Amino acid sequence: VHELSIARNIVSIVTQVAQEENSPRVCVIHLEVGELSCLVPSALEFAFEVAAQGSPAEGAKLHFKHLPVMVFCHTCDKEVALPSAQRFRCPLCDEPTSDLRSGRELEIARVELEDRAACANC
Numbered sequence: 001v002h003e004l005s006i007a008r009n010i011v012s013i014v015t016q017v018a019q020e021e022n023s024p025r026v027c028v029i030h031l032e033v034g035e036l037s038c039l040v041p042s043a044l045e046f047a048f049e050v051a052a053q054g055s056p057a058e059g060a061k062l063h064f065k066h067l068p069v070m071v072f073c074h075t076c077d078k079e080v081a082l083p084s085a086q087r088f089r090c091p092l093c094d095e096p097t098s099d100l101r102s103g104r105e106l107e108i109a110r111v112e113l114e115d116r117a118a119c120a121n122c
């Protein structure tokens with residue numbers, strides 16, 4: 001995973017959000033990260049600090065929410081969350097499954113912006 005290119009991407013997205021909302025600064029960025037994304041949060045935080053310099057996102061905090069790996073089990077006929085990304089077996093019936101439904105995502109779930117009212121997170 002190239003953390004710096006991901007960080008630049010995040011900075012450009014949240015900068016656009018801040019401009020659209022007429023906000024001078026981004027306070028907190030909530031990210032949703034799948035267990036299989038191979039992302040190293042500390043590496044991304046470091047890359048983000050570098051990428052955000054001079055932008056409205058400078059000094060913003062990153063919050064990570066880890067999403068479980070979801071697979072579809074054809075035996076149980078439903079989507080189930082894997083307790084471990086190392087073991088691709090249904091936790092209910094123990095059948096092997098490779099029908100991956102989610103777990104690789106890296107998404108910006110929410111952006112907290114500074115506005116004229118006091119921001120609780122700054």
Ligand SMILES: [Zn+2]
Pocket residue numbers: 073074075076077090091092093094095
């Ligand atoms: Zn099953």
